[in-house]
Amino acid sequence: MASRLLFRRAVQAVTRVGAVRLAAPSRCMSAGGIPTDEEQATGLEKKVMAAIKKGTDPYSIEKPQQYAGTKEDPHIVPSITNKRIVGCICEEDNTAVIWFWLHEGEAQRCPSCGSHYKLVHHHLPH
Numbered sequence: 654m655a656s657r658l659l660f661r662r663a664v665q666a667v668t669r670v671g672a673v674r675l676a677a678p679s680r681c682m683s684a685g686g687i688p689t690d691e692e693q694a695t696g697l698e699k700k701v702m703a704a705i706k707k708g709t710d711p712y713s714i715e716k717p718q719q720y721a722g723t724k725e726d727p728h729i730v731p732s733i734t735n736k737r738i739v740g741c742i743c744e745e746d747n748t749a750v751i752w753f754w755l756h757e758g759e760a761q762r763c764p765s766c767g768s769h770y771k772l773v774h775h776h777l778p779h
């Protein structure tokens with residue numbers, strides 16, 4: 654009889670301890686799933702994700718836009734200064750790159766192929 658009472662108390666104690674151990678934290682997979690990238694992101698990554706959500710691309714992460722390279726639709730070259738060196742691969746199969754300085758102001762032409770390039774001032778987000 655005493656051994657049965659002792660056994661029941663032991664089972665109750667183990668069950669109670671087990672119940673405490675099974676209390677899962679709210680962020681684990683069994684309690685609601687894996688946290689999303691937005692929930693895990695911190696610092697600069699969080700700022701970039703918020704900016705992309707708003708539709709802006711302050712760090713030029715996305716693929717650059719395509720331009721025709723004509724006078725009306727010049728290649729836009731962002732720069733934080735008033736000039737930037739630009740490399741033009743004039744034709745698709747060329748192995749040589751034509752390098753030239755692009756200055757702020759009017760659109761300039763590549764000295765070899767004549768494509769138009771325009772420097773646009775870029776503000777750093779930080």
Ligand SMILES: [Zn+2]
Pocket residue numbers: 741742743751763764765766767768
């Ligand atoms: Zn060129």
